[in-house]
Amino acid sequence: MPRTVLVIGAGLAGARCAEALRAGGFGGRVVLVGAESIPPYERPTLSKEFLGNAREAADILLRPRAFWSEHQIELVLDTRIDAIDVAARTAISTSGKVFSWDALVLATGALARRFPRPAPRGVHVLRSLGDALALREKLRCGGRLVIVGAGFVGTEVASTATARGVDVVLVEAGPGPLGRVLGPEVSALLADRYRAHGVELRVGASVGGFLSDRAGRLRAVKLADGESVACDVALVALGAIPEPPPIPGLRAEGGVATDACGRTTIRSVYACGDLANTWRPALGARLRIEHWTNAASQGAAVARAILGREEQRDDLPYFWSDQFGLRLQYVGHAQEWATVDLDDDGDSFSAIYRSADGRPLAALLANRPGDVGALRRELVVERAAA
Numbered sequence: 001m002p003r004t005v006l007v008i009g010a011g012l013a014g015a016r017c018a019e020a021l022r023a024g025g026f027g028g029r030v031v032l033v034g035a036e037s038i039p040p041y042e043r044p045t046l047s048k049e050f051l052g053n054a055r056e057a058a059d060i061l062l063r064p065r066a067f068w069s070e071h072q073i074e075l076v077l078d079t080r081i082d083a084i085d086v087a088a089r090t091a092i093s094t095s096g097k098v099f100s101w102d103a104l105v106l107a108t109g110a111l112a113r114r115f116p117r118p119a120p121r122g123v124h125v126l127r128s129l130g131d132a133l134a135l136r137e138k139l140r141c142g143g144r145l146v147i148v149g150a151g152f153v154g155t156e157v158a159s160t161a162t163a164r165g166v167d168v169v170l171v172e173a174g175p176g177p178l179g180r181v182l183g184p185e186v187s188a189l190l191a192d193r194y195r196a197h198g199v200e201l202r203v204g205a206s207v208g209g210f211l212s213d214r215a216g217r218l219r220a221v222k223l224a225d226g227e228s229v230a231c232d233v234a235l236v237a238l239g240a241i242p243e244p245p246p247i248p249g250l251r252a253e254g255g256v257a258t259d260a261c262g263r264t265t266i267r268s269v270y271a272c273g274d275l276a277n278t279w280r281p282a283l284g285a286r287l288r289i290e291h292w293t294n295a296a297s298q299g300a301a302v303a304r305a306i307l308g309r310e311e312q313r314d315d316l317p318y319f320w321s322d323q324f325g326l327r328l329q330y331v332g333h334a335q336e337w338a339t340v341d342l343d344d345d346g347d348s349f350s351a352i353y354r355s356a357d358g359r360p361l362a363a364l365l366a367n368r369p370g371d372v373g374a375l376r377r378e379l380v381v382e383r384a385a386a
């Protein structure tokens, strides 16, 4: 059993890992180091209630501030680890502080993908509380917001900003919003809904750059076909990339590869959350998932592995999104599917993604929370039978 577990990254996965170590009876030191200045908090609210002014920083903490010391978890904030020596079992922060460890957990999450070229003032990304505060402040005056990328973060911000009275233009290079994950049928349903809420949706349009005035203030987003879309604020919502761990030899492009318990290829080094590319026995493949439920359960799974109580967990992926009066809930995993069964009654809908032989692979429910349990059970049975 290790004497000191060092968890790098005080987000959801790191926090859950630290908590689960204590809950599992671990008696050694647990040190949780995070680059941000706030204790672990709920990231999903940043594009929803927090951006809509319905919550403040103090309301979004995962645990009350005193929780960490009460559970003998040494929470070290404002500290970025930028070097790890595996042989010496140390990690060194930017300011030169040295942390030693017997087991190391990498929970550094992901970074918002930025626009490939330098962008003027007024062009935002949304990943951290700091990002959300800056964007929220800019939206205070209303105006016109161009969102580049109609993925989950982009569409949720479109929903929140519209509700705040901001004019929103949503620019998507693909044929429709959320099309890659949810397919063209659901994408078309959602596109109609966004337009009905006043969003100007530009699909099949890629962004070539940004135009600013002499003072360097953003004035417009320039589309690749030369058209300029005037705006006061822009959000680049082009997804996230794993935050590379400072360990030579652990590649992070597609995430840090782990087994089903979160072990990396380096002894006593584990990875979890958005960073981890975890082996999924049921899929027979590795998968990196950027969702809340996955980060929470992987953090706990790594704690169990450290405690020697490993169980190969292979939970059915699940995520939710709140937007334009819809609670979207997605269960399962379908990268490809043959057919989609859509059932739409105007106020709510469901979409079941099926394989060529008719097996359900995944399901999306919109405002049908009561159906999630039954669908989940069906998908688990199907997966076991496959």
Ligand SMILES: Cc1cc2nc3c(=O)[nH]c(=O)nc-3n(C[C@H](O)[C@H](O)[C@H](O)COP(=O)(O)OP(=O)(O)OC[C@H]3O[C@@H](n4cnc5c(N)ncnc54)[C@H](O)[C@@H]3O)c2cc1C
Pocket (backbone or CB within 6 Å): 008, 009, 010, 011, 012, 013, 014, 033, 034, 035, 036, 043, 044, 045, 046, 047, 079, 080, 081, 082, 107, 108, 109, 110, 126, 127, 128, 153, 243, 272, 273, 274, 275, 289, 290, 291, 292, 293, 295, 318, 319, 320, 321, 322
């Ligand atoms: C705006 C937004 C909305 C979302 N909405 C939803 C939703 O509705 N539903 C859903 O299922 N999921 C949602 N998600 C995804 C969900 O929040 C993430 O999957 C989850 O937060 C991942 O947790 P994590 O601990 O792996 O990473 P993170 O939460 O990113 O935490 C990683 C932490 O590590 C720190 N760190 C990084 N490098 C270092 C270093 N070198 N040293 C020290 N610290 C470091 C970072 O600063 C960060 O605090 C949303 C995400 C965002 C950004």
